[in-house]
Amino acid sequence: MNHQSVKMKRSLYVPLVLFAGIIVLQFLPFVRADSVQSVPAKPLAGVPEEINAILEKSCFDCHSSQSNLSWYDKIVPLDYFVNGHIAKGRAALDFSKWDSLENPARNNLLYYSLNKILEGEMPLKSYSYIHADNKPTENDIAVLKRYLTERTPRKAFDPELVLDSNENLNSPKAVEKIIVAANANGIEYIPEYKDWKLISFSDRFDNATMRLIYANDIAVKAIEENRVKPWPDGAIFAKAAWKSRSNADGTLSTGEFFQVEFMIKDAQKFKSSLGWGWARWRGKDLKPYGGKAILTTECTNCHKPLKENDYVFTKPFLLKNLN
Ligand code: HEC
Numbered sequence: 001m002n003h004q005s006v007k008m009k010r011s012l013y014v015p016l017v018l019f020a021g022i023i024v025l026q027f028l029p030f031v032r033a034d035s036v037q038s039v040p041a042k043p044l045a046g047v048p049e050e051i052n053a054i055l056e057k058s059c060f061d062c063h064s065s066q067s068n069l070s071w072y073d074k075i076v077p078l079d080y081f082v083n084g085h086i087a088k089g090r091a092a093l094d095f096s097k098w099d100s101l102e103n104p105a106r107n108n109l110l111y112y113s114l115n116k117i118l119e120g121e122m123p124l125k126s127y128s129y130i131h132a133d134n135k136p137t138e139n140d141i142a143v144l145k146r147y148l149t150e151r152t153p154r155k156a157f158d159p160e161l162v163l164d165s166n167e168n169l170n171s172p173k174a175v176e177k178i179i180v181a182a183n184a185n186g187i188e189y190i191p192e193y194k195d196w197k198l199i200s201f202s203d204r205f206d207n208a209t210m211r212l213i214y215a216n217d218i219a220v221k222a223i224e225e226n227r228v229k230p231w232p233d234g235a236i237f238a239k240a241a242w243k244s245r246s247n248a249d250g251t252l253s254t255g256e257f258f259q260v261e262f263m264i265k266d267a268q269k270f271k272s273s274l275g276w277g278w279a280r281w282r283g284k285d286l287k288p289y290g291g292k293a294i295l296t297t298e299c300t301n302c303h304k305p306l307k308e309n310d311y312v313f314t315k316p317f318l319l320k321n322l323n
């Protein structure tokens with residue numbers, strides 16, 4: 001045997017032993033990951049079959065009680081990754097809980113899901129690599145977009161609602177002159193939010209508002225130091241919203257000041273409401289919104305699916321992009 005072929009034999013030896021090892025592993029029950037339970041998920045109520053089919057195909061494996069695993073998902077040690085993704089995915093978002101959600105929360109979930117697809121974050125890349133057929137196609141994405149636009153059509157601008165728009169734009173300043181009452185849960189208005197860092201902007205055409213999202217110093221520092229899961233006590237977000245007016249030429253501009261909302265992190269103090277204090281002031285005269293119960297249940301119901309991000313929608317990377 002010449003030198004060359006001995007070398008080749010040796011180089012085959014290692015992969016062969018590894019391969020044999022992996023085969024043996026498959027038959028050892030105690031090295032398997034605990035397999036996840038799969039219970040058939042109901043179609044999402046009030047959602048057309050076509051839309052259901054796309055979400056079921058691309059998302060349900062990790063985001064519902066129904067996980068159709070293939071034989072290759074069950075190979076040790078791959079099964080650890082697969083089961084881990086499913087457990088984490090279900091914890092972050094579970095379409096099987098659809099029936100327990102109010103309509104605004106459902107709309108929100110669908111929007112959020114579409115955004116994750118458009119951003120290329122979902123389905124997870126490692127999953128699409130193995131399950132290429134389950135990846136939403138261009139056509140699936142177009143169908144989802146069209147459906148969401150129909151589900152929550154852009155509301156036409158109602159001139160009755162708008163006062164003089166210049167005055168409205170300045171209204172947060174005007175507000176300082178009025179005495180603002182605390183929310184029913186005792187949370188006081190924080191006028192300084194306008195000096196905080198702006199971390200995001202959103203336009204919700206389903207309810208015709210434009211929103212600016214601000215973060216206080218503690219929240220900004222936490223983002224910079226990547227200490228956001230969970231957010232530290234003292235972090236505060238403010239979201240200020242204006243009515244948006246759709247002008248005749250198709251442009252949008254801000255109309256009347258609509259409301260400002262706060263989320264104040266204090267894990268201990270606000271233990272009963274996901275670790276955050278929730279408060280909202282409506283209208284130019286900043287009227288405290290709702291009763292104590294409404295402030296907790298209404299706000300937390302919608303934010304609850306964001307458990308993975310400590311209930312905050314706005315993605316910290318936006319801040320880094322804007323810096
Ligand atoms: C292979 C499993 C897997 C598949 C398939 C998958 N996801 Fe996810 N998804 C995850 C995991 C794990 C997380 C949470 C981890 C994270 O935030 O990084 C997540 C997070 C999310 C979140 C954010 C939830 C939150 O609270 O932050 C959304 C929205 C989402 N997925 C939507 C989708 C949609 C829509 C699809 C289908 C197009 C999909 N996912 C397919 C595993 C998956």
Ligand code: HEC
Pocket residue numbers: 104105108202204211213237238239261262263278279280295298299300302303311312313314315
């Ligand atoms: C219908 C669902 C829904 C309800 C109800 C809701 N929110 Fe939100 N909230 C959102 C969404 C979506 C965002 C992300 C920004 C955006 O799109 O406007 C958000 C963002 C926020 C933010 C900015 C930080 C973040 O999470 O991104 C604050 C502060 C906030 N909400 C406070 C409140 C308060 C206070 C209440 C109750 C009075 C409330 N929210 C009720 C959906 C909701």
